[in-house]
Amino acid sequence: EDQVTQSPEALRLQEGESSSLNCSYTVSGLRGLFWYRQDPGKGPEFLFTLYSAGEEKEKERLKATLTKKESFLHITAPKPEDSATYLCAVRPDSWGKLQFGAGTQVVVTP
Amino acid sequence: DAGVTQSPTHLIKTRGQQVTLRCSPKSGHDTVSWYQQALGQGPQFIFQYYEEEERQRGNFPDRFSGHQFPNYSSELNVNALLLGDSALYLCASSPRGASTDTQYFGPGTRLTVL
Numbered sequence: 001e002d003q004v005t006q007s008p009e010a011l012r013l014q015e016g017e018s019s020s021l022n023c024s025y026t027v028s029g030l031r032g033l034f035w036y037r038q039d040p041g042k043g044p045e046f047l048f049t050l051y052s053a054g055e056e057k058e059k060e061r062l063k064a065t066l067t068k069k070e071s072f073l074h075i076t077a078p079k080p081e082d083s084a085t086y087l088c089a090v091r092p093d094s095w096g097k098l099q100f101g102a103g104t105q106v107v108v109t110p
Numbered sequence: 111d112a113g114v115t116q117s118p119t120h121l122i123k124t125r126g127q128q129v130t131l132r133c134s135p136k137s138g139h140d141t142v143s144w145y146q147q148a149l150g151q152g153p154q155f156i157f158q159y160y161e162e163e164e165r166q167r168g169n170f171p172d173r174f175s176g177h178q179f180p181n182y183s184s185e186l187n188v189n190a191l192l193l194g195d196s197a198l199y200l201c202a203s204s205p206r207g208a209s210t211d212t213q214y215f216g217p218g219t220r221l222t223v224l
Contacts (some may be wrong), residue, residue, distance in 0.1 A: 004152075034212065043114075043200050043215035044153070087152055095166040096143055096204065098213060100152030 002027045002092045006101035013108045016077050021104045023088030024070040031091040033071050034098065035064050038085045047073075047086075078108045112137060114203050114216035122222045123191050131186045131219045135203030141165075142184040143213055144176060145200040153200055159184050188221075196223045 003026045013019055025033070032051055036044035048057040050066040057064045061082060063074040073086055085105045089098040115134045123129050135142050141160045145153035155168035159178035178184045182203075188195055198220050202213035 036215070041198075041218075041220070043217045046212055046214055049212050089152070096141060096158040096160075096213070097155045097166050097168065098143075098145075098153070098202075099155065102150070102152045 002090070002099055004088060004090055004099055004101040006086075006088050006104050008104060009102070010105045011107070013075070013078050013106065015079055015108055015110050018074070018076045018078070020075070021073040021086055021088075021106070022070060023073070023101055025088075025090050026069075027090050027092040027099075029093060031093060033066055034089045034091070035062075035071070035073055036087040036089065038087055038103070040085075044087055075106070078106075080108050080110055082106065083108045114139075114201055114214055116199075116201050116216040116219050118219060119217070120220045120222075122224065124224050125191055125193060127191050127223075128187065128189045129191060129221060131188075131199050131201075131221070132183065133186070133201030133203075133216060134183045135201075136205075136214050139203035139205045139214070140182045141204045142178060142182065143202045143204070144184070144186045145202065145215075146170075147198040147200055147218070149197075156186070191223045193223050196221060 007022045035047040038044045048064040053068045085103040087103045089100040143158040144156040147153040157167040162178045173189045198218045200218045201216045204211045204213045
């Protein structure tokens with residue numbers, strides 16, 4: 001059965017303290033791995049799509065990487081405005097369904 | 111360029127009632143997917159519509175049904191509401207029916223069932 005597991009469940013960081021979030025997945029055939037950011041009570045906001053092992057994408061203080069079994073979202077020198085829940089999702093087949101993990105809630109304090 | 115829009119923002123219903131949620135996709139997108147997100151959980155896939163047909167469905171009962179209109183907008187209908195249906199319902203759109211393209215989410219409809 002396809003499965004997506006994110007860790008840790010919650011992360012509290014001081015401003016400027018870099019860290020990494022993990023997304024491990026078990027799928028029969030990966031057709032893309034997606035990272036989203038979600039603020040409380042709002043819809044997920046797209047960050048990155050990764051398609052193959054070794055691929056990396058960057059946006060401001062965020063960098064996503066992909067291996068055959070997991071993906072990491074690195075947050076470099078975070079600011080309070082980076083506080084959010086970060087969701088990882090995989091597309092396990094050639095159709096449109098996204099399978100999400102439960103998310104990592106990140107709080108960055110000044 | 112308007113993003114994905116959903117209505118209403120919030121909705122309160124009682125058990126046994128029926129509800130209809132609406133979604134307009136991002137300009138240039140023709141594929142609409144619906145997700146249910148319970149508090150503290152990741153979104154769960156309900157179904158996807160393309161060319162006015164249900165293309166793929168998740169593990170949700172037949173009480174959940176949908177429709178896509180010729181202008182690509184979509185509706186999600188839930189019959190015989192249960193307390194467990196309380197959640198944030200998210201609509202996502204993607205372009206041109208392509209299965210590898212990114213899905214962009216709307217702000218969601220918060221449904222509370224009493």
